[in-house]
Amino acid sequence: MHKALVLPLVGVMAVVAGCGSTASTGKAIKPGPINIGVIAPFSGPAAEFGTLISAPCYAAGDLINQAGGILGHKVQCTPVDDTGDPADAVPNVTRAIATISNFDLAVGLETNTAATTVPLVNRAQINMVTTNGLTNYDTTTDKYFWRLTPADDANGAAMVQYAYNKGYKRIAVVFENNSTDTGNTPGIEKAAAKLGVKLVTNTTIPADASSYSSVASSVISLHPQAIIFDADPQSTATFLSNYSQLTGGKLLPMITATDSLTPDWYNAVSAAVGTSFIFNKVDLVGSYFSTTTQAFYTYRNALLANPKTHSLADTLATVGPPASIYDGINIMALAMLMAKSADPTVYNAYVNDVVTPKSGAVVVDTFAAGKKALSEGKKIQYVGVLGPVTFNKYHNFAGAFAAARFTGSTTSVNAAIMPGSEISKLLG
Amino acid sequence: MHLLVQSIGFGVAAGAVLALGAVGFTLQFGISNVLNISYGSLMSVGAFLGLFMLGLGLNIWLVMVIGGLAVGACSVVLNRGLITPLVRKGMAPFGLVIVTVSAGIVLEYVIVAVAGPATQTYGNRSGATLNFLGWTLTTAQVVIFAIAVVLMLGLHLLLTRTQLGRAMRATSANRTLARSCGIATSRISDIAWFMSGTFCGMAGIALAITIESFDFTLGSIFLIPMIAAAVLGGVGQPYGAMIGGLVVGIVSSVSSAYWDPAYQSVVAFGIIIVMLLVRPRGLFGSSTATRKLLA
Numbered sequence: 001m002h003k004a005l006v007l008p009l010v011g012v013m014a015v016v017a018g019c020g021s022t023a024s025t026g027k028a029i030k031p032g033p034i035n036i037g038v039i040a041p042f043s044g045p046a047a048e049f050g051t052l053i054s055a056p057c058y059a060a061g062d063l064i065n066q067a068g069g070i071l072g073h074k075v076q077c078t079p080v081d082d083t084g085d086p087a088d089a090v091p092n093v094t095r096a097i098a099t100i101s102n103f104d105l106a107v108g109l110e111t112n113t114a115a116t117t118v119p120l121v122n123r124a125q126i127n128m129v130t131t132n133g134l135t136n137y138d139t140t141t142d143k144y145f146w147r148l149t150p151a152d153d154a155n156g157a158a159m160v161q162y163a164y165n166k167g168y169k170r171i172a173v174v175f176e177n178n179s180t181d182t183g184n185t186p187g188i189e190k191a192a193a194k195l196g197v198k199l200v201t202n203t204t205i206p207a208d209a210s211s212y213s214s215v216a217s218s219v220i221s222l223h224p225q226a227i228i229f230d231a232d233p234q235s236t237a238t239f240l241s242n243y244s245q246l247t248g249g250k251l252l253p254m255i256t257a258t259d260s261l262t263p264d265w266y267n268a269v270s271a272a273v274g275t276s277f278i279f280n281k282v283d284l285v286g287s288y289f290s291t292t293t294q295a296f297y298t299y300r301n302a303l304l305a306n307p308k309t310h311s312l313a314d315t316l317a318t319v320g321p322p323a324s325i326y327d328g329i330n331i332m333a334l335a336m337l338m339a340k341s342a343d344p345t346v347y348n349a350y351v352n353d354v355v356t357p358k359s360g361a362v363v364v365d366t367f368a369a370g371k372k373a374l375s376e377g378k379k380i381q382y383v384g385v386l387g388p389v390t391f392n393k394y395h396n397f398a399g400a401f402a403a404a405r406f407t408g409s410t411t412s413v414n415a416a417i418m419p420g421s422e423i424s425k426l427l428g
Numbered sequence: 429m430h431l432l433v434q435s436i437g438f439g440v441a442a443g444a445v446l447a448l449g450a451v452g453f454t455l456q457f458g459i460s461n462v463l464n465i466s467y468g469s470l471m472s473v474g475a476f477l478g479l480f481m482l483g484l485g486l487n488i489w490l491v492m493v494i495g496g497l498a499v500g501a502c503s504v505v506l507n508r509g510l511i512t513p514l515v516r517k518g519m520a521p522f523g524l525v526i527v528t529v530s531a532g533i534v535l536e537y538v539i540v541a542v543a544g545p546a547t548q549t550y551g552n553r554s555g556a557t558l559n560f561l562g563w564t565l566t567t568a569q570v571v572i573f574a575i576a577v578v579l580m581l582g583l584h585l586l587l588t589r590t591q592l593g594r595a596m597r598a599t600s601a602n603r604t605l606a607r608s609c610g611i612a613t614s615r616i617s618d619i620a621w622f623m624s625g626t627f628c629g630m631a632g633i634a635l636a637i638t639i640e641s642f643d644f645t646l647g648s649i650f651l652i653p654m655i656a657a658a659v660l661g662g663v664g665q666p667y668g669a670m671i672g673g674l675v676v677g678i679v680s681s682v683s684s685a686y687w688d689p690a691y692q693s694v695v696a697f698g699i700i701i702v703m704l705l706v707r708p709r710g711l712f713g714s715s716t717a718t719r720k721l722l723a
Contacts, residue, residue, distance in 0.1 A: 213438035268641035
């Protein structure tokens with residue numbers, strides 16, 4: 001080869017190699033918005049859940065877009081219908097991964113379908129903020145898995161702790177036989193043993209039976225002081241109605257999970273047994289966060305401002321899983337800014353950095369504040385609706401727990417707070 | 429012992445609703461020989477029509493009658509508009525099953541489009557609680573049981589004492605022979621679909637009253653127990669379906685009182701499998717004719 005040709009070729013190769021070295025910022029963002037896939041049921045009996053889980057995405061997305069977006073791109077919440085069925089979810093999620101442009105973050109991936117959807121999203125190397133409560137993800141090594149809600153066994157332990165704090169020593173446990181509800185059981189059993197609470201029965205019921213009278217009759221015969229119960233709205237209404245018929249209208253105090261804090265549940269149960277029961281005897285246990293912080297007001301106002309989420313704002317704002325999605329999206333969006341890339345394989349490494357306390361860091365409670373601080377070359381620590389977040393090595397975070405009470409069809413108030421450390425001890 | 433007696437009572441109440449649905453299902457199958465899987469969705473249509481009429485302030489029992497008749501009309505439209513044309517084109521029975529499955533899905537999503545996917549309720553329509561014979565039942569359950577008994581008796585009289593009943597039995601036994609004898613078999617088929625739909629709609633409303641809250645999947649959820657009740661009684665046997673419904677209801681109820689309630693369906697269907705192994709034609713199917721009562 002002529003020397004005259006070799007030198008320019010070496011030069012070209014050097015330029016190409018140089019280009020290669022800048023690839024640490026990952027794949028470029030295609031024109032158009034960055035899509036946040038909301039993987040949740042949008043059809044079938046659990047369709048309401050898709051609406052509820054989309055709301056925090058709209059809130060976070062609106063605020064991010066108002067702040068100028070991420071790296072010059074708007075964000076967009078894109079529904080991915082997992083139908084609530086793990087088998088049906090596979091083709092839908094696979095298609096979404098293959099066809100949605102700039103699919104750089106997924107949220108939702110709820111318990112019923114997580115067993116199939118989480119591996120798909122993780123294999124596609126897309127970061128996810130999941131609300132699933134499956135305990136097998138407590139120690140997951142999935143790199144793209146991030147969870148800011150407690151696993152179901154911790155929630156179960158918190159339910160027993162709350163019952164114990166209320167002075168109940170004889171408790172009936174009745175759950176619908178699905179993975180969401182029965183995931184509470186191991187925690188309930190461990191906590192009951194440690195606290196000396198007697199579980200007079202610990203049983204499961206099939207969903208949507210035409211009658212639960214036999215189960216109700218069995219529970220009544222065991223004379224519990226309270227019942228820990230979780231089922232879909234229809235089954236709950238039927239069970240309570242059957243129970244009420246057998247006791248002349250008297251119902252036990254009920255401890256349930258905050259996933260019951262929905263208009264659907266309220267409407268079904270209030271029609272069956274009245275609002276007095278709901279307001280006075282139902283406690284909903286779930287993850288706790290303060291409703292007096294500026295971060296919370298910003299979140300709630302964003303829900304109120306969007307016509308799609310306005311009517312749900314009061315209910316949603318106080319429930320843990322939606323708040324975890326809101327915070328999760330902000331954390332991921334700030335990680336993208338820190339990484340200067342929306343490529344999940346790149347910004348994944350910055351997620352912990354967004355929430356970790358460090359000297360000289362500016363504490364920010366919104367994406368806009370974080371973006372501004374980063375643009376000024378400052379370090380940041382995001383402290384959002386859930387308060388300070390510390391991910392463990394399995395990308396899990398579980399904070400404190402609270403018991404809430406309905407104050408209206410779409411509103412609730414916290415009745416008690418239980419530190420996360422207290423619940424962890426019960427599970428240890 | 430008290431729990432056993434109570435559970436039997438609960439089972440009878442639940443079984444009465446199942447029996448209503450199962451009789452309608454088996455009546456239509458006995459005449460037209462089409463396994464109509466959209467039957468469950470028609471039940472849901474009945475429940476939602478009931479919701480609409482209750483919103484107009486109508487009495488719940490009047491709603492049950494009107495809703496039943498309306499679903500009966502829908503059932504005839506389904507037969508005339510979809511099933512009969514496909515039968516005339518020579519579609520195989522399996523193909524017809526798939527068509528009814530598809531029609532059922534379409535019906536469910538029509539409900540979603542009109543009424544939304546959220547849980548609906550008639551409110552508490554149970555009435556006072558009644559205690560007798562060791563049973564604890566609500567007024568609504570007793571009334572539904574009485575309605576079921578009256579409808580069954582009416583059906584019995586229709587099939588055994590009237591010209592129409594004889595024509596239905598003849599059509600069920602041998603459609604070609606019945607037609608050659610001058611029976612208007614397509615009209616008989618329409619009547620069977622109408623009666624089946626009426627039972628279906630009434631069962632849907634009865635179910636909605638009993639379980640307090642429901643959504644568009646209401647009928648689909650209860651379709652399998654209803655088919656099981658019909659098969660247990662002997663396919664095409666209205667009396668068998670009545671007894672089958674009660675057996676499924678009682679076994680489910682008693683098993684959930686003494687065993688893990690999550691397995692109540694397993695117990696009920698396990699017993700059905702065993703019974704059918706012993707008596708493949710069902711409780712009321714004879715060894716010489718599967719449709720003795722209709723034929």
